[in-house]
Amino acid sequence: MPKGAASNLLFHNSDWNFETLSRTYDAIETIALDELHLDVYPNQLEIISSEQMLDAYSSVGMPLMYQHWSFGKRFVFEEHLYRKGRRGLAYELVINSNPCITYLMEENTMAMQALVTAHAAFGHNHFFKNNYLFQQWTDASAILSYMEFAKKYITKCEERYGTSEVEVILDSAHALMDQGVFRYRRPPRLSSEKERERARERLEYEEQTYSDLWRTLPPSSDGHDSKEAERDASERKKALNLPEENLLYFLEKTSLILEPWQRELLRIVRVIAQYFYPQRQTKVMNEGCATFVHYTIMNRLFDQGRISEGSMLEMLHSHSNVVFQPSFDDPRFPGINPYALGFAMMQDIQRVCTDPTSEDRDWFPEIAGSGRWRETLIDAWANHRDESFILQYLSPALIRKFRLFLLTDEAGDNYCEVASIHNERGYETIRTALARSYDVAANQSDIQVVDVDLLGDRHLRLQHNVKNGILLDEASRDATLRHVRHLWGYDVSLAGIDAETDDVLYECSTAPTSE
Amino acid sequence: MPNFIDRRLNPKDKSLGNRRRFLKRAREELKRTIKEQIKAGKIADVDAEHRVPMPERGVGEPSFQPSPGTGERQYVLPGNQEFTPGDRLPKPSARGGASGKGAGTGESEDDFQFVLSRDEVLDLFFEDLELPDMVKLNLKESVAFKPRRAGFATSGSPTNINVGRTMRNSYGRRIALRRPSRADVAAVADEIAKLEAESNASGAHHKRIEALREELDKLERRRRRIAYVDPVDIRFNRFEPQPLPNASAVMFCLMDVSASMGEREKDLAKRFFVLLHLFLKRRYKRIDIVFIRHTDEAGEVDENTFFYSKQSGGTVVSTAIEEMLRIIEERYPAREWNIYAAQASDGENSAGDSDLCVSLLHREVMRLCQYYAYVEIIDERETEIFGTTDNGTSLWRAYRTVDSEWSNFQMTRIARPSDIYPVFRKLFARQPTMQLRTERR
Numbered sequence: 001m002p003k004g005a006a007s008n009l010l011f012h013n014s015d016w017n018f019e020t021l022s023r024t025y026d027a028i029e030t031i032a033l034d035e036l037h038l039d040v041y042p043n044q045l046e047i048i049s050s051e052q053m054l055d056a057y058s059s060v061g062m063p064l065m066y067q068h069w070s071f072g073k074r075f076v077f078e079e080h081l082y083r084k085g086r087r088g089l090a091y092e093l094v095i096n097s098n099p100c101i102t103y104l105m106e107e108n109t110m111a112m113q114a115l116v117t118a119h120a121a122f123g124h125n126h127f128f129k130n131n132y133l134f135q136q137w138t139d140a141s142a143i144l145s146y147m148e149f150a151k152k153y154i155t156k157c158e159e160r161y162g163t164s165e166v167e168v169i170l171d172s173a174h175a176l177m178d179q180g181v182f183r184y185r186r187p188p189r190l191s192s193e194k195e196r197e198r199a200r201e202r203l204e205y206e207e208q209t210y211s212d213l214w215r216t217l218p219p220s221s222d223g224h225d226s227k228e229a230e231r232d233a234s235e236r237k238k239a240l241n242l243p244e245e246n247l248l249y250f251l252e253k254t255s256l257i258l259e260p261w262q263r264e265l266l267r268i269v270r271v272i273a274q275y276f277y278p279q280r281q282t283k284v285m286n287e288g289c290a291t292f293v294h295y296t297i298m299n300r301l302f303d304q305g306r307i308s309e310g311s312m313l314e315m316l317h318s319h320s321n322v323v324f325q326p327s328f329d330d331p332r333f334p335g336i337n338p339y340a341l342g343f344a345m346m347q348d349i350q351r352v353c354t355d356p357t358s359e360d361r362d363w364f365p366e367i368a369g370s371g372r373w374r375e376t377l378i379d380a381w382a383n384h385r386d387e388s389f390i391l392q393y394l395s396p397a398l399i400r401k402f403r404l405f406l407l408t409d410e411a412g413d414n415y416c417e418v419a420s421i422h423n424e425r426g427y428e429t430i431r432t433a434l435a436r437s438y439d440v441a442a443n444q445s446d447i448q449v450v451d452v453d454l455l456g457d458r459h460l461r462l463q464h465n466v467k468n469g470i471l472l473d474e475a476s477r478d479a480t481l482r483h484v485r486h487l488w489g490y491d492v493s494l495a496g497i498d499a500e501t502d503d504v505l506y507e508c509s510t511a512p513t514s515e
Numbered sequence: 516m517p518n519f520i521d522r523r524l525n526p527k528d529k530s531l532g533n534r535r536r537f538l539k540r541a542r543e544e545l546k547r548t549i550k551e552q553i554k555a556g557k558i559a560d561v562d563a564e565h566r567v568p569m570p571e572r573g574v575g576e577p578s579f580q581p582s583p584g585t586g587e588r589q590y591v592l593p594g595n596q597e598f599t600p601g602d603r604l605p606k607p608s609a610r611g612g613a614s615g616k617g618a619g620t621g622e623s624e625d626d627f628q629f630v631l632s633r634d635e636v637l638d639l640f641f642e643d644l645e646l647p648d649m650v651k652l653n654l655k656e657s658v659a660f661k662p663r664r665a666g667f668a669t670s671g672s673p674t675n676i677n678v679g680r681t682m683r684n685s686y687g688r689r690i691a692l693r694r695p696s697r698a699d700v701a702a703v704a705d706e707i708a709k710l711e712a713e714s715n716a717s718g719a720h721h722k723r724i725e726a727l728r729e730e731l732d733k734l735e736r737r738r739r740r741i742a743y744v745d746p747v748d749i750r751f752n753r754f755e756p757q758p759l760p761n762a763s764a765v766m767f768c769l770m771d772v773s774a775s776m777g778e779r780e781k782d783l784a785k786r787f788f789v790l791l792h793l794f795l796k797r798r799y800k801r802i803d804i805v806f807i808r809h810t811d812e813a814g815e816v817d818e819n820t821f822f823y824s825k826q827s828g829g830t831v832v833s834t835a836i837e838e839m840l841r842i843i844e845e846r847y848p849a850r851e852w853n854i855y856a857a858q859a860s861d862g863e864n865s866a867g868d869s870d871l872c873v874s875l876l877h878r879e880v881m882r883l884c885q886y887y888a889y890v891e892i893i894d895e896r897e898t899e900i901f902g903t904t905d906n907g908t909s910l911w912r913a914y915r916t917v918d919s920e921w922s923n924f925q926m927t928r929i930a931r932p933s934d935i936y937p938v939f940r941k942l943f944a945r946q947p948t949m950q951l952r953t954e955r956r
Contacts, residue, residue, distance in 0.1 A: 018519055025517050044518040052522065055529045070576055072537030075530045099518065106523055121517070167536075175578050327594020336593060405595035407604070409588045415603040421595055434591040445579050464579075470586030472579055479577035 010306045014109035014314075021045070021104075024114045027306055028122065031297050037374055038126040038293070041140065042099040045121060049106050054079055056093055056103060060276070063101060064147040066154040066268070068170050091318070094120040096128040096279070098140040111311040115318065118297040123290025130382045131285070133278035143275060149196065150268045157261050169262050172483035173248060173269035180248030180273040183441045203260045236453065243448040243463070247484070248273070250449045256458065257489030266487070281440050284386045288342015292377070295319060295343070325402065336434075341402075345389070348398050349376055359396060386438035394434065396427045404430050411469070445472060447494070458490040459511070465499045471506065472496070478508065485510040545629065549639045553789065565636050567629045637793075662754035671751030684748035694741040695734040703731045763801040764853040764885075766791060767839050770821065771860035772808045773830040780892045781822055783929060784859035787890055790939050791857050805842060809835035811865070815842060832864045832910060833871040840879055849883045856880070857888045862908030869913035876914075881921045889914055889926040890938070 010024045025045070032038045048056070058075035059065035091112055093103040102120040104113055128134050139146075158166045173180070237243075244250045251258070252266040279286065298319075302312045325340035326332045352360045353373035361368040367376050380389060399422045406420040406429060420426030420433075436442060446465040452458060462484070464472065477494070485492045493509035548567045598604075631639070667680055689696075707727045710720065768788050770776070776784075788804075795802050806821040807813055810828035813835040839856065847854060864872070881887060891911055917924050927938045 018521075021519060022517070029517075042518070044520060046520045046522045048522045048525075049527075051527055052525070052529070058530050058533070067532050067536065069533060069536035069540050071530055072533030072535065073541075075534055076537060103522075163536075171576075174576060178578055325593055327596075328592035329594065333594075336591070402593040403595040404591055404593055405598055407590045407592060409590065409606070411585045411587070415605055416590075418598045418600055418602040418604065419589070420600055421598055426600070430591055433589045437589070437591060445581055447579055466586075468587045470588070471582045473582040476577040476580050479575065480579050483577070 008305050009308055010114070010301070011110045011311070012308070014111065014311075016108075016110040016113050020110060021113060021117075024110075025117055025121070027301060028114065028118050028297055031300050032118070032122040032126075032293065035300065036122075036293065036296065037378060038122055039130055040100065040122060040125040041097075041129050043121045043125065044099040044101050045117065046101060046103050047106055048103050050082075053093065053103065053105055054082065060272075061093055061095065062147055062272075063095065064144065064151050066151045066170075067158075068174075069167070070171075070174060092116040092120045094124045095143075096124075096134060096138060096140055096275075097143050100125040100128065100140075109314065111307070111314045112318065114301075114307070114311075115294055115298065115315045118294035119290045122297070123293035124286060126293070127282070127286050127289045127381055130378070131278070131282060131385075132383055133281060133385055137278050138275050146271065150272075153264065154268070157265065161261070166265065168486070169265050170269065172486045173266050175480045175483040176247050176251075176487075177269060177273045178444060179447055180246060180270040181277045182246050182249070182274065183277075184245075200264070203264075207260055233451065233453075237451060240452065240454075242452075243450045245446070245448045246270070247447065247449060247462075251484070251487045254452075254454075255488050256454070258487065277440075278385075281385045281387075281438075284338040284342040284345075284438060285381065285384060285389050286342075287339045288344075288346050289377075289381050291319070291323060291339050291343040292346040327403075344398055344401065345393055346377060348395055349373060349380065349393055352395065357397070363395060364393075387435045390438060391431065391435040394431045396422075399427055399430055404434065406430050406433050442467075445470075446499075458488075460484070460488050460490065460492045462492065462494040464494055464496045466496045466505055467499050469498070469505075481508065481510055541629075545631070546639045549631070549636060564633060565631045567631060661757055663757040664752060665755035666753050667750040668753035669750065671753070675751040675754075677750045677752050680750040681744065681748050684750065685744045688745060688748060689741065689743070692741050693737075694743075695737055700731065700734050700738065703727055703734060707731060763803070763851070764795050764855060765803040765805060765847045766795055767805050767807060767842075767854070767856040768821065769835045769839065769856060769858040769860075770806075770808050771810075771830060771832065771835075771863070772824070772827060773810055773861075773863065774827045775861045775863060776892075780859075780861060783892050783932065783935065784890070785822055786932060786935050787859060787929070787939065788857060790935060791855070791888075794939075795855060803847075805839075807835050807838050807842075809838070813838040830863050830865055831868050832858075832860065833868050833875060836872055836875045836880060840875070840883075843883055854884045855886050855888075856884055857890065859890045859892060860910060861893070862891045862910045864908070864910045866909070869909045872910070873913045873917055876917050876924070877920070881917070881924060884923060887921075887924050889924070891926070891928045893928050893930050895930045 010027055011020045025043075032040070054075060056063070057078050058071045060071075065071065091105060091108055095101040100121065102116070102125075104116055108116065128140060134140070154166060154170075240250075240254060248266050248270040252263045252270065255263075258266070298307070298312065298315050301307045302309075307315075323337070323340045323343050325337045326334075349367070350373040352364050352368050353370050353376055356364070356368035370376070380393065384392065402422075404422055405418055406426065407416045408419045409416045420429040422430070446467065448463050448465070449460065450463040451461040481492055481494055491509060491511040493507065493511065495507045496505040497503070498505055545567055549565060552565060552567075667677060707724060710724050710727070713720070766788075770781075770784055792802070792804065804818070806816050806818055808816055808821055808824075809830075809832065810826065811831040811834065815838065816824070835858070843849065843854060876887070891908070911926070911928075914924075914926050918926055929935055929938050
C-alpha cells in the first residue's frame with residue numbers, strides 16, 4: 001500500500017523545520033537505544049550558520065573560548081580555504097560535554113540533518129560517554145563551566161595586566177601544549193567552580209601577605225665532595241618529582257618567576273590540552289563508531305520505510321564520500337582516512353560475529369560466529385583506544401581489502417623498502433605497525449624535565465629521548481625552547497639522548513654560547 | 516525529546532576580536548615585508564597592489580616537531596598493487612618519502628597571501644616617514660578631475676537647471692494630464708462674454724451660459740490643480756568628473772656611487788626617489804625615470820644597477836649633469852616634457868669640479884628643468900654640525916650660489932628615514948601658503 005508507506009515517511013523533501021527535526025530525532029533515538037543499545041548523554045542540538053561554524057572551528061570546536069590571536073589566524077586561514085572552495089565545512093561538530101552539544105548547520109538538507117543527528121548525537125555521544133579514556137581523563141559535566149571560568153579569568157587578567165602581558169604567556173603556553181598532558185598519570189578532577197574560587201582567593205591572600213623577610217635560606221656549606229653532590233642531585237630530583245614529562249605542569253608548579261595569575265593561565269592551557277588528549281588517541285574508533293552508527297541507523301530507517309529512496313541515496317552519497325580511501329599513489333591521498341578504517345573495522349567485526357570464514361575463526365576464536373556483534377562492538381568502544389583496537393581487531397580480510405603494505409624509510413637512503421604486504425607472513429607485522437602508528441604517546445617526541453638546581457644557577461635541563469633516530473626540527477625546536485625559557489626565566493637546555501644507546505645526539509641551550 | 520536551540524540569531528563574529536588581534540600582530544610583519552619588497556623592487560612598483568605571503572615570524576606558533584629528514588620510520592599505506600616484500604621504491608621527495616605523515620599540516624599555508632591594495636601599501640610605506648595625515652591623503656589621491664557634461668539629473672543646484680529639457684517635460688506632462696491651455700480657457704470665456712452680450716433672456720440661453728460657466732470653472736480648477744511647471748519636470752545638467760588629460764614628465768635620478776655611498780645612503784636615496792616618483796605620478800599621466808649614476812664618469816643605467824651595483828671609483832659630479840643634458844637633448848625635448856631632476860650625493864667632489872657643476876646648472880640645466888632638487892645624505896652624527904650651518908662640503912657650498920639665484924632649485928640634507936618626508940615637503944612646497952608655513956617653522 002503505497003499511500004500508507006508514503007505517510008510513514010519522516011520527511012518528504014530537503015527542507016527542514018524544527019518539527020521534522022524533532023520527529024526524525026525520535027525515530028533515530030528509538031533505534032539507537034532499543035536496537036543498538038547505545039548509552040548516551042542527554043542531547044542538545046544547536047542550529048548554526050556557516051559563519052558560526054567557521055567561528056567554532058577556529059576556537060578548536062569549543063563553544064566558549066578565551067581570546068587569542070592564534071584563533072583569529074586559524075579563522076582567516078580556514079575562511080580563505082572555504083571561500084576559495086578548497087575545503088568544505090564539516091557538516092557537524094560535536095562537543096564532549098554533558099549535555100552533549102551537537103551543531104547542525106542551517107545549510108544542510110533534511111537528509112543531512114538526519115545523518116548528522118545519528119552520527120554525532122548518538123555515535124559520538126555514545127563513544128564520549130562510554131570509552132574508558134574519556135571516562136577517566138575528561139569531565140564532561142564540568143568542561144563547559146570550566147571554559148566559562150577560563151574565558152572570564154583571562155579577560156579579567158587582560159583588564160588588569162594588559163592584553164600583551166597575557167598574550168606572551170599564552171603564546172609560550174600554546175607552544176608547549178603537546179608537552180602539557182599527563183600521559184600515564186590521571187590528572188586531578190576539575191574541581192567545582194566554588195572550590196576554584198576559594199583556591200584563587202587563597203592565592204591572592206598569599207600574594208598580598210607575602211613578605212620576603214620571612215625567607216630563611218640555609219647557609220650553603222663548602223667542601224662538597226662529588227658523592228655528596230650526586231646525592232644532593234638525586235635528593236632534589238626526588239623533591240621536585242623529576243623526571244617530569246608534563247612540562248607545562250612543571251613550569252606552573254615550579255617556575256620561580258611566574259606570578260600566580262600566570263600560573264593559572266598555564267593551568268588553563270594545560271587543562272584544555274588534557275581534555276583533548278583522549279580525542280587524539282581515539283580518532284579512528286570515535287569516527288568509526290559514529291559512522292557505523294549512522295550507517296546502521298539510516299539503513300534501518302530505510303528498511304522501516306521511514307525515509308525515501310531519494311533521501312537514502314543522498315545520505316549514501318555523503319556517506320561514501322566520508323569513508324572514501326584513496327590509494328597511496330593517488331594525488332588525493334592524505335594518509336589513512338580514520339573514517340574509512342574505523343568504519344571498515346567495525347563492519348568487519350559485525351561480519352566476523354555473524355558470518356565468519358575459517359580464517360576468522362583462527363584469528364578471532366572468541367567472537368567468530370558468536371552472533372553477538374552489538375555486544376562485541378559496545379565492549380570494544382568502551383575498552384580500547386586506536387592502538388589497542390587495531391592490534392586486537394584488524395583482520396587479514398581487511399588488510400587484503402585495503403591492500404595495506406608496510407614501508408620502511410631510513411633517512412639518508414634514497415629508497416624506501418617494502419617490508420611486508422598483505423599476505424600470510426605480513427598480516428601480523430602490518431597490524432602491529434599500523435597499531436603503533438596510532439599510538440600518540442609513542443609518536444610524539446618524548447621530552448622531559450630531568451634536572452634543575454633551584455638553589456644554584458637554576459638552569460633547567462630538558463631531555464629528549466630520541467627514538468629511532470628521529471630528531472627535532474631545529475628551527476621550531478629553538479623557537480620553542482625560547483618559549484620555555486620565557487616561562488622559566490633562567491637558562492634552559494635540551495639534550496637529545498638516544499633511547500637505546502644513551503648517546504648524546506645533540507645539545508642546545510638558550511644560554512649564550514660562550515658558557 | 517531533545518533540546519533544540521536555534522543559535523543562528525546569536526551575535527555573529529564571535530571571533531572578530533581574535534581576528535583583530537591577529538591582524539594587529541601580522542601588521543608588523545607585513546610592514547617589514549613591504550619594506551623589503553620595496554627595497555628590492557622597482558620604484559614604480561611601490562605604487563601598486565602587493566601580495567604578501569602569510570607572515571611567519573611574528574605569528575608563528577612553534578612547537579617541538581619531529582624533523583622529517585631524520586631517523587627510521589615505518590608507514591602503513593593502502594592500495595598496494597604490485598609490490599612484494601623487498602621491493603625498493605625511490606623516494607618522491609626529500610620530505611620523508613612516500614609518507615602520508617610527512618606531508619605536514621602547515622604546507623598549504625604557503626600559498627595563503629594577503630593582498631594589499633595600493634593605499635594599504637602606501638600606508639605601510641609612509642608609516643616611518645612621519646607624514647602628516649592630510650598630506651598623505653593628498654598623495655594618495657590618484658588623478659586630478661575636471662567636470663564634464665554628462666546628461667541630465669533630477670537633482671542639482673538651481674544654476675544648473677536645463678530649461679529646455681525641463682519645459683519639454685512640463686509640456687509632455689501637461690498634455691498627458693489634459694491641462695487646459697490658455698486658448699481653451701479663453702475660448703470658453705469669449706463664448707460666455709459673447710452670449711452675455713447678446714442679452715437674450717430665453718431659458719435655453721441661460722442654461723447655456725450656466726453650463727459654460729461651470730465649464731470655465733472646471734477648467735480653471737484644473738489649471739490650478741495641474742501646475743504649469745511641476746518639480747518633477749525639472750532637469751539639471753549633470754557633470755561627471757573626468758580625469759584630467761595630463762602631460763608627460765621625466766624624472767632624472769642622479770646618484771653618486773663612490774665608495775662613501777654605502778647601503779644606508781643608497782636606501783635613503785631610494786626612498787627619496789620613490790617619494791618623488793609617487794609625487795610626480797599624481798600629476799602626470801606618464802612619467803619616465805632615467806637613472807644616471809656617476810663616479811668619475813657617468814652613465815645611464817637601469818634601476819637595478821643603479822641601486823645594487825658595487826662599482827665604485829672617484830667622484831666627478833659634473834659628468835652626471837653633462838650626461839643628463841645629453842639625454843635631454845636626445846630624447847626629452849623640453850617643449851614636450853616636464854623635466855624634474857633629483858640629485859643624491861654625499862657631497863664629496865673632486866677639487867674644482869663643483870664650480871663646473873654650478874656653471875652647467877646656471878647656463879643650461881636650470882632653464883630646462885621644472886625643478887632640480889639636491890639632496891645631500893650625511894652621517895647621522897653630522898646632523899648636529901651641518902644641520903644648521905651653511906658650511907659643509909664643496910658641492911654644498913658651490914650649490915648655495917645656484918640656490919640663491921634660481922627659485923626652482925632646492926637643496927637639503929637628510930640623515931635618517933624620518934627626515935625624508937619633511938625635507939621632501941620643503942623641497943616641493945611651491946604653493947605660497949605652503950611656503951609660508953615651512954618658512955615659519
